[in-house]
Amino acid sequence: MPKTLISFILFALSATAAVSSAQETEELTKPAPSVFVRSAEPSYSIKQNICLEIQLENTGKAPLLLFRSWGWGVARTNIRVFGADGKEVFTTNLADQIPPTPTEADFVRLQANEFFGIRLNEIATHFVNVPGTYTLLVEYKSTVSEEWAQKHLRLRQIPLWSMEHSTIVSNKVRIEVTK
Secondary structure, eight states, rough: OOHHHHHHHHHHHHHHHHHHHHHHHHHHHSOOOEEEESSSSSSEEEEEEEEEEEEEESSSSSSSESSOOOOOTTTSSSEEEEEETTTTOOOOOOOOOOOOOOEEEEEEEEEOOOOEEEEEEEEGGGGGGEEEEEEHHHOOOOOOOHHHHHOOOOOOOOOOOOOOOOOOOOEEEEEEOOO
């Protein structure tokens, strides 16, 4: 084999290894939050409170900063409810909590595999209108922009899950609502 061919093959192999190594490093440091929801009970009366436990978890391999305020409502933390027919259910309750202006203390640092959560206790009629079988899921979207956080806060040099990232969708939970 000519020396130039051998040199070219060695160069190509080392370049491929460098790209692969850079991709692996990016995957190790890439933020990876997930959201999980579960119901405390499989069945509720329409007159009871529905108790949901909602958790944000760092499923990545590097630390991650999350805004501690849930900010209930569309384009924030939104609980979507679907009837047995698959159609979304809408009630007269409007979840529209405007989160407070954040300070440094309003962020939680999650190491890999750590989570934080909330137990939400709301009257059943905030979620559904009539008895039936329902599927619930949670959509989480940060309300803090990366640009605003860099300009106004002194956060640690840890990746922040900001509003520029996509919405995270939870698992689905099925509940029964009776009279």
